[in-house]
Amino acid sequence: MKTQLLEDEVLDMMKLENQFGVFNSNMMMILSDEDKAYVEKLQGLCLEQEEKIGRIQGHNTADYYDWFEWAGSHGLITRSVDYPHRDDLEIGMKAELLRCWTMDIFNPQFNMALGASVLSINPISHHHNGRETLLKDLTDLLDGKKIGCIGITEPKRGSDAVNMTVKAEKVDGGYVINGDKCYTTNSPKADICAVYAVLNEEDTRSTMVQGISHKEWDRGFTAERIGIPSVNKVHIGKTIFKDSFIPDDYMTGGPGEGYNILFEGLVPERIGIAATNIGQMWGAFSLAALYSTVRKQFGEKILRHQAVGMSVLAKYHARLMSISMALLKLADAYDAKREDLVGISPFMNPFVANASHMKEEAAQLVHELTYECMHAMGGTGVTDQTKMPLIQGVSEIAEVVGGTRNVQLLIGSRTINTMIKMI
Ligand SMILES: Cc1cc2nc3c(=O)[nH]c(=O)nc-3n(C[C@H](O)[C@H](O)[C@H](O)COP(=O)(O)OP(=O)(O)OC[C@H]3O[C@@H](n4cnc5c(N)ncnc54)[C@H](O)[C@@H]3O)c2cc1C
Known part of the structure; x- marks a missing residue:
């Protein structure tokens, strides 16, 4: 942010702590006390880092690759694989999706870079076979010492x-x-x-x-x-x-094993992309919700103008809550079946179609929701005074990463064929 346009109190309203506050109040009735404590721990680490980097200035100017070691030292790079050398936080698909939601609200482009590193972590974690060489790579990647x-x-x-x-x-x-x-x-x-x-x-x-x-x-x-x-x-x-x-x-x-590993990786990758898209949406939605309660036009909070409060915020809040709850349910089911999935052929993984469906839905919604929330903030939405432009950027590439819409639909249509044959 080269030049500040907003008054201090408006800018302050959109601080990371309040964005987490919006997210937490929505998750209050949905997450267990244990999950809430885990999320608050992750959020606390991000809030410390937010102060250290100088808030929005840091997000606009830093080289995010310098933050890998910070994230690695706190176990923030992934929560979906076992750490062979440390055992500090929860592990599993739900733990990973809550990590994503927290990190995406903190900074979506940094979490995208972490996510790509995770895609190299996953096959090493599953196929190191006890070899020192690969175990060293795994721990270096988890610790953020290597990218x-x-x-x-x-x-x-x-x-x-x-x-x-x-x-x-x-x-x-x-x-x-x-x-x-x-x-x-x-x-x-x-x-x-x-x-x-x-x-x-x-x-x-x-x-x-x-x-x-x-x-x-x-x-x-x-x-x-x-x-x-x-x-x-x-x-x-x-x-x-x-x-x-x-x-x-x-x-x-x-x-031949490479082919199996390729397909084995696609299910967690696509669930992970859906998670990250939902985290980005919480980032965009929380900014617009906070802004609309402090910004006044025509003598009223803009939230009170129906075109903003109902047609954008309430509408996308409903869609965001629905997709968040759907992915939480999927993550719970995935964790419950975790043991059964070990050693299973990737082509028999029962989550293939669901992972594609969630990825395709979340990728489209993040683009639409971010665009609408950004414009609910008028000029502020497009300036570098908030992280909205960082979110808008990732929302533009959501459809293509991890396979385009048509590829996800192709998988969906093949699954319907198999499903009918199995009746
Ligand atoms: C920002 C970004 C980051 C990425 N990161 C990585 C990464 O880290 N590692 C990596 O390996 N790859 C990465 N990718 C690549 C990404 O996975 C591919 O771009 C994606 O799979 C699409 O391939 P393509 O770009 O060649 O498009 P194409 O395959 O050329 O597709 C073009 C269009 O044709 C459609 N199409 C293609 N085949 C069919 C079909 N059978 N039926 C119907 N429609 C079809 C597609 O849906 C699309 O609309 C990244 C891409 C981007 C943009």
Whole structure:
């Protein structure tokens, strides 16, 4: 914020503490006392950091990648996998979604960068098989000492990700990887990339591998930043593998296993994206709700003008509460089945369609809700005096990350076919 337009009391009304207050009052009757205490703990950590960075000034000027170690030291990067070296907070899908909601209200673009690192954490957590090499990567990523990314999408293979072309070749002691990935969130800043490649382009399913590439000692792994103005605080890259060498000890999946890992990762990824979209909506909604109670026009709080109070705030509050409760229910069900999901084929995961449905719904709603809440704040909504522009930016890319709307609907339609066959 170069120039402050708002009076101090209006700006102060929209402080992070009050945004959390709006969220908490909505969750009061829904969360258990234990969950409320957990959320308040996370919020307390964010409030401390908010003061340290100088509130909105910090959000506008900082390099968010400098905050990874802070987040890692408090277990704020993910709550969905076990920490092999620490045991400080709750673990599970619900714990992860409450972490997302808190972190997205704090800063949605920072949480997007954390989320991409989590996508490299997940396969390492599930496939390290006790190897020291991968356990070290896992703890470094969880602690925020290292930044991770996931390399699936390629310049010529987007929605059709399975038919990838980046080539893997088995050599003595490991694999050599050649080819380009693109849209890799974090890759220009990342230390580690969980990369997928295939031994045979004609038979991707049974030859797909996944390995953990390290920029520090593998000169064949480099990245160039690409311009995505909507999320300009996040570094997204074209990721280049040129005779990149991944030792066997850093392979998370051999030929064919890579394909299973790809699909295993998509369900938690899509539930995670839905969670993050809902957190972004709480960020946008709380700002607009707070602003509309202090801003007066025509002698009235703008909340009292029906076009704002009813047609925007009440309408989107209802939709936001509904989708929040739906995802909480899904997370509870997922946690209850957690043990049953261990070792199950990713193609038999009962949450595949629900994850796609939630992702598709949340991605569309976050775009619409953010646009409406931003404009309920008039000029203030589009300035850098609040985090609204950061939320608006992530809301623009919500549909494309983790698979577009049509891909989610394709999965949905195939599931209906299977469902009918099973009757
Ligand atoms: C900001 C951002 C961050 C990203 N982060 C990552 C990351 O960290 N790692 C990573 O690997 N990837 C990442 N991606 C890539 C993302 O997953 C892809 O962009 C996405 O899967 C779509 O691929 P595409 O862009 O090539 O679009 P295309 O596949 O070319 O699709 C273009 C259009 O065609 C439609 N379409 C395609 N196939 C079908 C079909 N069969 N039926 C109906 N419609 C269809 C799509 O819905 C879309 O509307 C990121 C993308 C963005 C924009």
